[in-house]
Amino acid sequence: MGLRTILYGYRKEHLSFYIIPEEADIVRQIFREYISGRTMKSIADELTAKKIVYYKDKCTWTKNAVCRILENKHYTGDYEYPAIISRKDYETANAMKSGKGGKRESDTSEIALLKRKMFCSECGHRYTRRKNYSGTRERWTCPNQCKLSSFLDDNTLYEKLIKLLNRIIDDPNLLHYNDTTGELYEPTLELIRQDREIDRMTEQKNPKFLPIKSVIYDAASNRFDCCRIDPSKAVTDRLIEYLNTFEKLGTLDFSLIERIVKTIIAHTDGKLTIKFMNDKTVDEEDKNASSNDSSEDCNENSRQSIING
Ligand SMILES: [Zn+2]
Structure with a gap:
């Protein structure tokens, strides 16, 4: 990395420092991403990959370069340098770095539980949760950057889960398998x-x-x-028995999730599927769900046609 005598983000003219807007954007981006939980190394790698110029024609970013930017207090503005980032962001980032106080804002047990159970339908990776720049909104995503067509913050996620769980509480029989013919013997x-x-x-x-x-x-x-003994029947019965003690949820019940939900699968269209402890999956209800009944209609028709024929 070339030697840069003037702090990244600034140029000097007649003994005064002025902001270089494109570089200032990078500085803000570095702070934003670091606060959202990215590592200095991954931030540096991305800047290098994007060929962001650091100095003259040099566009190799190292973890140290990112570190020096995060630690440089001039960016908050002083008698010499105009401000590029807020004091608050500077302090947040540096508290995270030194591990004092707000190091990576540790998860509540509820969030930790969801993180443990939630997976990407595309690549199977565990979902992660990041905070936005100002720390006001969370975002649940696949760390492998599998596309998600809708924004999934805590509220959206909780609402979806409440809805799904209420469907099961409403009708625990959804947990039954339709066909009991499941392969109990699968030779290798x-x-x-x-x-x-x-x-x-x-x-x-x-x-x-x-x-x-x-x-x-x-x-x-x-x-x-x-040969496997089919455990699902007994588990299903226990799940249903347990669910029968529940009223419809108004708020998310994490102990219920802990007990009955095996995994939460997030699809790219933003919909969720819950896999329960008996391995039965239940999707979010959509408009097409009621048309599932039409299969019975078909049977009805075919039966009718058999009778008629
Ligand atoms: Zn994924």
Whole structure:
């Protein structure tokens, strides 16, 4: 990085310092992003990637360069330098840096709970929550930058969750699986191979008992692993029993989420799906939801046509 004698963001003319607007924007951006929780390294990397000029033709940003900007009090304005950022932002950023007081504003247990349960439907990454520049509005996003068509702040998220949970409280039977035929036995490729091997061995003219026995035992043990006892029925019954003790929610009940919600899946269209402890998923109700009934109508019609035919 070239040696820069004048503080980034300023130019000097007749012994006075003046703001360079484009550079001042970068300074503000650095503070904003750092306060929102980004690391100095990732801020530096992005500036480098975007080829933001630091000095003359140099556009390599290091963590140290970002650090020096965050620590430089001149940016809040003084007798020499006009202000580029507010004193408050300077103090917030530096409190976060030194770990005093407001280091990364630790999560409440409620927020921590949601962070633990919420995932991106696109890439499966856990969702993160960031604060905006002024710290007044939160934003839930996928850290892999999967697109989200609507803004998800705490309020929107809570409202969506209340609505979804109220649907379940209203009608706990939504937690039942429609088909109980779920695959309880799913052989692995290894097991299929072993079965073929057993067939092949037993079809030989002079089958060798011991090797066959060993493969059969192996396969039996594998088969046992491929069978799962269906736990969902018992879990579903318990969930429904528990939900029956609830009235419709007015505010979000985090202990309810803790107990019955396995994961919250956020889709790119801004809709949520809740996966409950019995692995049953329930989506946000949309206009099309009621048209699901039409499948029954279809059945009705086909039944009718069978009768008529
Ligand atoms: Zn994602």
